[in-house]
Amino acid sequence: MAVVATGGTGRPEKREAIARAATAVFGREGYVRASMDAIAAEAKVSKRTVYNHFADKETLFLSVALHNSAELTERIAALMARYLDRVVDLRQDLVDLAVERARAVLSAGDHGALGRAIRAEVTNIPADVLEAWLDAGPIASQRDLARHFTTLADRGLLAFDDAALAAEQYTLLTFHGVAERSFWGALPVADEEVARIAADGVEAFLRIYRAPAAG
Template sequence: MAATSGAGRPEKRKAIARAATAVFGREGYARASMDAIAAEAGVSKRTVYNHFADKETLFLSVALESSGELAEKIRDLLDRHLGRIVDLRQDLTDFAVDRARAVLSAGDHGALGRAIRAEVANIPADVLEAWLEASPVASLRDLAERFEALAGRGLLVVDDPAPAAEQFTLLTFHGVAERSFWGAVPVPEEEVGRIAALGVDAFLKIYGAPAAG
């Protein structure tokens, strides 16, 4: 993969990145063209190439930026809901609901994620791996670390936090994600809450600490 050029003004680079996020999300990786991205950004194709050496480099840049922003949002939600436990079931449910909202209402960034999932076979393997590491994998790792800390406090019984984080995500999030086609179709708030609560109850049946006494 060619290196990204550092030439050009930062504001132009940001405009190109915003345009690329919209075009890749709308057209997908294979169909999107540098001409379309240039038109969306209101710049010449030469200007796009002054900032990004090729389409793969541009796609990787916007995919990693999008993933990093989402991972940071989820990290903040973990701190807010699971940093100080008041009611474990409620705190886990609140986190699950807010995570679903964050992921599924991400606008152009969400559309980019849908395009990536729909076009896995067309996206270069190194780009796909980097995107996975930047957000889905990173967020699971952050959640696993939080579960390990909760287990250390006696609030959960977790031998291996990595599969616990995966199972929590499957139980509380993927039902909403699939029903909404990863944010393309709205899901009523009460349904998001219902799925989250049922998932948390199932999770705590597996990993919840035994009641005292």
């Protein structure tokens, strides 16, 4: 695993400026084409300052990828808690979660651009960096969703043999249509279309996974 931080003595505000600049440059240029010179210019610091904080491009990329992934994962986790911790109307809460989750991804800005760059250059991203990004982001969100679904099954609202598969199916049915139409946030999708995809997806999901006792 690549090391995230170098333990340098540079100022924290410089490190934050470099991380913001790297997020923008990697999102715009991709991993291969992005250079430490371009990142230094974006951050308005010297290249030596960049290397005082990050040993090399891979370390910098891993650092910003994990940070951005964790931020979006935390935002989605908060949405899951809001809509799934105290379910009153199962269908509506699942639809609302799907809509808000899609909006979170579509409005991710530079965070979203970095995710698109990773997906576009997946074969060029170091394997340990890709694995760490997936584990901190998409996989973490799916684990969290599976935990919530297990709680809903314990309440008699959902029924399944595999919580992880149920979470995967929910994501495929309610989110990936929006992701594909927007090219993972690069293009806007009308609110009405996001809502339609969410509602249709939840309807299909509940036909498979709603517990019989839930009606």
